[in-house]
Amino acid sequence: MADTAIIGDGPAGLSAALLLAKNGHTAVVFGGDETLMHHAHLYNYLGVPDVGGSEFQRIARGQATDAGARIEEREVTGIRKDGAAFTVSTTEGEQRFDHVILAGGRSAATLATELDAAADDGAIRVDGDAATTVPGLYAAGHLVRPERSQAIISAGDGAKAALDILSKEAGRDVHDWDTPGG
Ligand SMILES: Cc1cc2nc3c(=O)[nH]c(=O)nc-3n(C[C@H](O)[C@H](O)[C@H](O)COP(=O)(O)OP(=O)(O)OC[C@H]3O[C@@H](n4cnc5c(N)ncnc54)[C@H](O)[C@@H]3O)c2cc1C
16 A cells, blocks of 8 residues: 655545545655645536535545545645655654655645656646656646646546555556445
């Protein structure tokens, strides 16, 4: 089982955390609940016709933590790559992780460029699995699409990153599919 740090607690970060934790992996989300979602009201999120952004966040945070994710309400101030692993720094100290998902909106771009992740016109470059050019480092949501940001796309990006980590750890392609009745 892998340890993943998720920098950002908006839809992108919480979606990644939910899938990882639900599958038994350690998922630690860093963020102070300052997402843009608190300024939004969603009428365009498929399957959820009408929900306030803050209410969406309340539900999403509960869903991720109920699945076993941990949310640490602090800012990440730096990330270092030590071989294949990452050291994440906050004001409270340092923690090591196998993978990092950057989902912190525009303000997390500096963390990506400090790790030498490639960017195009300020948007962090990712492949179809949300992987950056740095092995083990993913980027999702508003951070990779600053001018075309939607909550549902951020949640999808986070899910892509999580599925890629789950697949790499399992050594085969992984879905997270459930059926009626659990
Ligand atoms: C006024 C307004 C209305 C909107 N209306 C809609 C709408 O109707 N429908 C829709 O789909 N979208 C809407 N949006 C856009 C939507 O809010 C964003 O698409 C969505 O919030 C992006 O999610 P995200 O997870 O990518 O990033 P964000 O929501 O930006 O979350 C990033 C989080 O990471 C945290 N963070 C950043 N850096 C760090 C760090 N170093 N350490 C720890 N935490 C960090 C931030 O504080 C933030 O909480 C609206 C936005 C605004 C501003």
